[in-house]
Amino acid sequence: MADRPVPIVEKRLMDVKLGELGTWIGARDFTPNGIFAAFRRGYFRYYNKYINVKKGGIGGIAMMVVGYMAISYRWEYDHIKHDRWRKYH
Known part of the structure; x- marks a missing residue:
């Protein structure tokens, strides 16, 4: 017996096909409360x-x-890269 079709909104990212990606991203909740959730x-x-x-x-x-x-490391990279030893001519 086949599974029932799942709406794109309820699919996980790994189950979304490339053609459906735009619709799936458009259905996400980008409010602060949605991001927190x-x-x-x-x-x-x-x-x-x-x-x-x-x-x-x-x-x-x-x-x-x-x-x-x-x-x-990523946050401090700007400070770290200035501490490299430089060869002055």
């Missing part, structure tokens, strides 16, 4: 998948630390 859903999804498990490992926390390091 999206971040909250992402946090809870990450937490339940990697942190709140019976037999957890270091993987979930390591991903968070590496992500924090990458974001911190």
Whole structure:
């Protein structure tokens, strides 16, 4: 038995075809409350998948630390690039 067709609005990003991408993005909620809700859903999804498990490992926390390091490096890159040793002639 075939599954019922799902409206584009209810599909996840990975299930959207390239031709439907514009319609899918147009249906997103870009208000501050909608963006906050999206971040909250992402946090809870990450937490339940990697942190709140019976037999957890270091993987979930390591991903968070590496992500924090990458974001911190990106934020401070303008200051870091001026500290390079320069060869003066």
